[in-house]
Amino acid sequence: MEQAHSFFSFPYCSIPLDSAIEILLAHSAGPQGSSGVSLLEALSRIAGKDLHARIDLPPFDNSPLDGFALRHSDSAGASKEKPVLLRVVETIYAGDLPRKALSRGECARVMTGAPLPPGATCVIPFEDTDNQPHTVGLFHPLEAHQNYRFHGEDVRQGQGILRQGERISGAHLGLLAAQGFTEVPVFARPQVGILSTGTELMSGPEPLSPGKIYDSNRYLLAARVAALGAQPFCSPKIPDDPALIAQALEELLKTCHCVITTGGVSVGAHDYMPQAGSYIGAQPLFRQVQMKPGGWVTALYKDAVIILCLSGNPGAAAMSFDLLAGPLIRHLAGAAVVRPPQLLGVLQDPFSKTSPQNRFLYARQEGRDVFLPRTGFGSGLLSSLIGCNCIVHIPAGSPALHPGDTVELIPLSA
Amino acid sequence: MEQAHSFFSFPYCSIPLDSAIEILLAHSAGPQGSSGVSLLEALSRIAGKDLHARIDLPPFDNSPLDGFALRHSDSAGASKEKPVLLRVVETIYAGDLPRKALSRGECARVMTGAPLPPGATCVIPFEDTDNQPHTVGLFHPLEAHQNYRFHGEDVRQGQGILRQGERISGAHLGLLAAQGFTEVPVFARPQVGILSTGTELMSGPEPLSPGKIYDSNRYLLAARVAALGAQPFCSPKIPDDPALIAQALEELLKTCHCVITTGGVSVGAHDYMPQAGSYIGAQPLFRQVQMKPGGWVTALYKDAVIILCLSGNPGAAAMSFDLLAGPLIRHLAGAAVVRPPQLLGVLQDPFSKTSPQNRFLYARQEGRDVFLPRTGFGSGLLSSLIGCNCIVHIPAGSPALHPGDTVELIPLSA
Numbered sequence: 015m016e017q018a019h020s021f022f023s024f025p026y027c028s029i030p031l032d033s034a035i036e037i038l039l040a041h042s043a044g045p046q047g048s049s050g051v052s053l054l055e056a057l058s059r060i061a062g063k064d065l066h067a068r069i070d071l072p073p074f075d076n077s078p079l080d081g082f083a084l085r086h087s088d089s090a091g092a093s094k095e096k097p098v099l100l101r102v103v104e105t106i107y108a109g110d111l112p113r114k115a116l117s118r119g120e121c122a123r124v125m126t127g128a129p130l131p132p133g134a135t136c137v138i139p140f141e142d143t144d145n146q147p148h149t150v151g152l153f154h155p156l157e158a159h160q161n162y163r164f165h166g167e168d169v170r171q172g173q174g175i176l177r178q179g180e181r182i183s184g185a186h187l188g189l190l191a192a193q194g195f196t197e198v199p200v201f202a203r204p205q206v207g208i209l210s211t212g213t214e215l216m217s218g219p220e221p222l223s224p225g226k227i228y229d230s231n232r233y234l235l236a237a238r239v240a241a242l243g244a245q246p247f248c249s250p251k252i253p254d255d256p257a258l259i260a261q262a263l264e265e266l267l268k269t270c271h272c273v274i275t276t277g278g279v280s281v282g283a284h285d286y287m288p289q290a291g292s293y294i295g296a297q298p299l300f301r302q303v304q305m306k307p308g309g310w311v312t313a314l315y316k317d318a319v320i321i322l323c324l325s326g327n328p329g330a331a332a333m334s335f336d337l338l339a340g341p342l343i344r345h346l347a348g349a350a351v352v353r354p355p356q357l358l359g360v361l362q363d364p365f366s367k368t369s370p371q372n373r374f375l376y377a378r379q380e381g382r383d384v385f386l387p388r389t390g391f392g393s394g395l396l397s398s399l400i401g402c403n404c405i406v407h408i409p410a411g412s413p414a415l416h417p418g419d420t421v422e423l424i425p426l427s428a
Numbered sequence: 429m430e431q432a433h434s435f436f437s438f439p440y441c442s443i444p445l446d447s448a449i450e451i452l453l454a455h456s457a458g459p460q461g462s463s464g465v466s467l468l469e470a471l472s473r474i475a476g477k478d479l480h481a482r483i484d485l486p487p488f489d490n491s492p493l494d495g496f497a498l499r500h501s502d503s504a505g506a507s508k509e510k511p512v513l514l515r516v517v518e519t520i521y522a523g524d525l526p527r528k529a530l531s532r533g534e535c536a537r538v539m540t541g542a543p544l545p546p547g548a549t550c551v552i553p554f555e556d557t558d559n560q561p562h563t564v565g566l567f568h569p570l571e572a573h574q575n576y577r578f579h580g581e582d583v584r585q586g587q588g589i590l591r592q593g594e595r596i597s598g599a600h601l602g603l604l605a606a607q608g609f610t611e612v613p614v615f616a617r618p619q620v621g622i623l624s625t626g627t628e629l630m631s632g633p634e635p636l637s638p639g640k641i642y643d644s645n646r647y648l649l650a651a652r653v654a655a656l657g658a659q660p661f662c663s664p665k666i667p668d669d670p671a672l673i674a675q676a677l678e679e680l681l682k683t684c685h686c687v688i689t690t691g692g693v694s695v696g697a698h699d700y701m702p703q704a705g706s707y708i709g710a711q712p713l714f715r716q717v718q719m720k721p722g723g724w725v726t727a728l729y730k731d732a733v734i735i736l737c738l739s740g741n742p743g744a745a746a747m748s749f750d751l752l753a754g755p756l757i758r759h760l761a762g763a764a765v766v767r768p769p770q771l772l773g774v775l776q777d778p779f780s781k782t783s784p785q786n787r788f789l790y791a792r793q794e795g796r797d798v799f800l801p802r803t804g805f806g807s808g809l810l811s812s813l814i815g816c817n818c819i820v821h822i823p824a825g826s827p828a829l830h831p832g833d834t835v836e837l838i839p840l841s842a
Contacts, residue, residue, distance in 0.1 A: 054654075069636060073641060105697065214521075219608060234605075282521075359795050389582075
């Protein structure tokens with residue numbers, strides 16, 4: 015191995031968050047192939063291809079309500095005192111076809127969704143007429159195309175209805191079904207390996223030994239992987255031993271499209287993650303990112319797979335996951351938009367610290383309002399993450415913040 | 429059947445939305461039993477019981493960083509010119525136990541997460557010292573409990589960590605794992621029957637016949653049912669025939685905890701849903717709700733199961749689903765909060781119509797900002813639902829709205 019690539023000589027310089035994301039995306043393979051799945055299976059998956067409308071929606075001019083279809087010119091001059099009388103020539107139900115065109119003085123009884131007969135230019139609801147069986151009285155004039163639903167007014171044949179890389183929603187499913195689609199091409203879900211490291215880690219239900227803690231990061235991160243639409247694959251936890259960590263990484267690299275680890279990334283004597291990366295011949299991409307918390311992040315690269323090594327502190331691990339692994343996993347999943355948008359919200363709580371560096375806080379957005387956790391912000395605190403649905407970004411150099419201040423926020427995947 | 433309960437005599441009076449929700453909740457059985465599932469299976473499920481912390485978190489006083497644990501009193505008066513020298517008596521890794529208490533003039537090298545030795549009252553990071561192996565120099569004084577993580581500062585033993593009826597998030601999973609839990613009690617997912625009615629309905633891949641449309645509501649609604657954490661169960665579509673509809677309802681009532689239908693609820697000649705309800709001896713609860721769109725909603729009740737009959741227009745069906753079926757299904761799922769919150773947002777688009785009655789619009793919230801669909805608001809429009817993640821509520825009697833206006837909004841389940 016070249017000395018230039020050794021972890022021991024790899025500089026600890028901290029790179030900007032945007033550069034770190036760019037490096038991850040530049041080294042990541044992108045989505046695997048796409049395949050067709052049934053409509054309901056496609057929910058929340060990433061579209062593998064562009065789809066275009068096969069037909070106009072609605073497919074034909076139709077009535078938006080229960081009433082009488084007529085030629086609007088026939089209603090000219092109608093009033094309470096001088097009703098216009100029209101002859102009802104047929105009744106058209108939804109699913110029917112009109113049997114005849116409307117001539118002057120004629121109308122058709124039409125139900126919601128029924129095709130409009132040739133000649134009809136508007137529809138009047140039953141309740142605005144005297145609703146008689148054979149001859150119906152109108153009491154006011156109608157305009158051309160009043161209560162008239164045009165074919166293609168919702169969707170035009172050939173129009174794009176699903177873009178490759180879009181996350182498929184229930185509304186998409188409705189639209190695809192309305193077009194007669196029964197299958198949707200979706201990208202394969204990336205498999206994301208998760209490895210918790212640390213001699214201090216135990217797992218329930220074993221009783222906790224003194225000096226040990228239960229591993230929580232594996233679940234915190236697996237849930238986030240799942241929320242991004244990827245498949246979490248959890249390795250057994252590994253003590254602080256670079257050879258054992260290297261072995262676990264090799265195992266995960268066999269099947270995973272990216273690997274997320276926690277623990278062992280800082281400057282402690284047992285922070286073995288960079289060394290384990292060196293054992294397996296992985297290329298270091300960066301070791302520190304200009305963000306707080308979660309700035310200690312080691313990115314390794316081997317066999318076209320990124321190994322992103324996060325802090326062992328749950329809050330720090332979650333933050334670097336959301337800001338760095340999130341874009342990477344969205345990219346692997348084929349999402350067209352991989353970076354979360356930066357939106358604006360109105361802070362409802364004070365934040366008394368100044369922010370000499372780029373700072374991120376978990377928070378709860380409710381409408382335009384943004385609330386900070388009441389339990390504080392230590393990077394070891396798990397309880398403060400409960401209920402949070404966004405991240406507030408406080409740019410480097412910001413002063414303390416006050417209720418009413420406008421803040422940048424990044425929504426979290428549900 | 430009593431005449432008073434006949435659908436033909438049932439008054440068409442329109443009831444307020446809140447009353448309609450109250451009627452649905454009062455007639456609904458609530459959640460089925462709860463059972464334990466593994467942590468990862470519990471993601472997004474509704475907690476079936478309150479859970480309390482088994483242990484303090486962290487379980488012991490520990491170091492939040494890599495550094496030296498010391499007695500802060502020893503650091504008094506330290507400066508660049510007059511460093512305080514401390515003897516390093518041991519190294520404590522995460523997962524270790526301290527072997528000795530600190531005496532005056534002593535310190536211990538500690539890694540992040542390592543238990544602090546008795547006597548230690550603060551921690552100084554390596555990089556703030558000369559970091560020598562045996563005798564370490566301090567250049568500034570420290571305060572008591574500087575860089576000191578107390579046992580229980582995140583969670584206290586006995587404290588509530590999950591409330592019955594809460595939706596279980598990734599943060600909950602992390603917290604439960606950190607407490608040694610391996611299983612979580614969750615409520616059973618309610619089964620929700622979905623029935624599309626209408627002689628006009630076809631399904632892909634059959635080619636579309638003139639006058640017919642493809643059924644989209646089934647998918648639109650099934651996706652919403654799934655987003656609420658319930659299990660959609662779709663019946664085959666049924667033409668406008670009250671006897672066939674009645675038969676399909678009876679079938680769904682055998683296994684479903686509630687049933688959602690679309691089509692046949694208005695005043696058209698083939699609006700057979702109330703009649704089908706009468707055939708099966710269901711009790712009518714209401715027929716119209718003061719909201720637009722989606723005001724035509726028939727609620728039926730049989731064998732402790734609610735049948736909620738929505739419009740056949742996709743936009744209207746979606747709106748009554750979100751505002752009425754949403755609270756009902758959340759209640760059946762055991763959610764503690766069943767009514768969506770009314771939040772505030774800042775409208776970015778004009779809405780030129782006045783709203784003589786309670787009006788609801790699908791919209792897209794991005795941070796504090798709320799955008800209206802560019803494609804208009806017809807209740808038959810499917811394309812306008814794409815990308816919407818909230819509902820704007822415009823109270824009855826509101827004038828036209830302008831960009832910058834504060835509006836009430838209801839977030840949609842993801």
